[in-house]
Amino acid sequence: GAVVSQHPSRVICKSGTSVKIECRSLDFQATTMFWYRQFPKKSLMLMATSNEGSKATYEQGVEKDKFLINHASLTLSTLTVTSAHPEDSSFYICSARSSGGQETQYFGPGTRLLVL
Amino acid sequence: DAKTTQPPSMDCAEGRAANLPCNHSTISGNEYVYWYRQIHSQGPQYIIHGLKNNETNEMASLIITEDRKSSTLILPHATLRDTAVYYCIVRRRTSYDKVIFGPGTSLSVIP
Numbered sequence: 001g002a003v004v005s006q007h008p009s010r011v012i013c014k015s016g017t018s019v020k021i022e023c024r025s026l027d028f029q030a031t032t033m034f035w036y037r038q039f040p041k042k043s044l045m046l047m048a049t050s051n052e053g054s055k056a057t058y059e060q061g062v063e064k065d066k067f068l069i070n071h072a073s074l075t076l077s078t079l080t081v082t083s084a085h086p087e088d089s090s091f092y093i094c095s096a097r098s099s100g101g102q103e104t105q106y107f108g109p110g111t112r113l114l115v116l
Numbered sequence: 117d118a119k120t121t122q123p124p125s126m127d128c129a130e131g132r133a134a135n136l137p138c139n140h141s142t143i144s145g146n147e148y149v150y151w152y153r154q155i156h157s158q159g160p161q162y163i164i165h166g167l168k169n170n171e172t173n174e175m176a177s178l179i180i181t182e183d184r185k186s187s188t189l190i191l192p193h194a195t196l197r198d199t200a201v202y203y204c205i206v207r208r209r210t211s212y213d214k215v216i217f218g219p220g221t222s223l224s225v226i227p
Contacts, residue, residue, distance in 0.1 A: 004159075006159075034214055034215070036217075043203075043217045043218060043219050043220060044154075044160070044217040045217075046214060046215075046216060046217075049214055091157075093159045093160070095159075095160075095215065103209075104150070104162055104165065105162075105214070105215045106162055107152075107159040107160040107161070107162075108159050109158055109159045110157070110158065110159045112157075
């Protein structure tokens with residue numbers, strides 16, 4: 001299957017700082033990328049969908065000013081958690097899909113964020 | 117997208133076939149059945165998908181009933197590394213559709 005990478009794999013930051021997570025599709029062009037978060041022992045929750053070159057669409061209850069998403073190229077999307085608080089500590093997972101939705105959605109390995 | 121129902125947990129003996137069921141009784145004609153799995157602390161891994169015919173790949177087989185209201189994922193010879201949460205997802209293959217996860221089935225492969 002297609003490969004999606006994330007960086008960093010884990011990050012610890014102080015409360016009030018911002019953290020950027022990168023998601024890359026390594027062997028295909030991702031017209032659409034998705035960001036999920038997952039709390040311990042829970043399922044993945046979709047946060048937002050982004051299409052290359054356009055603004056992200058956020059799911060209900062997700063603050064767009066808190067979670068900034070930039071899908072600047074067909075192989076890179078970034079999620080910035082702004083002014084992080086301890087409750088933002090979670091497992092963040094990106095996903096990518098090529099073409100017009102006909103293709104399978106592939107997932108990155110995840111980024112574990114701990115806010116102190 | 118149609119909703120799916122899966123048992124919360126299952127056990128399987130190592131070396132035996134693991135059969136994971138999924139109900140999707142409200143599936144519509146243009147919706148596909150997808151299976152992913154998530155090993156602890158990793159991102160979800162794509163396993164297989166199908167529309168109405170049975171499918172097989174190097175990882176698993178997918179059996180879809182004729183009325184498409186349910187399906188079964190089969191891992192033919194389960195190993196300890198197959199211990200994971202398995203998600204059955206139904207979605208159309210359009211640019212508007214995305215993978216929405218339910219609680220899945222936690223499969224434990226026992227030595």
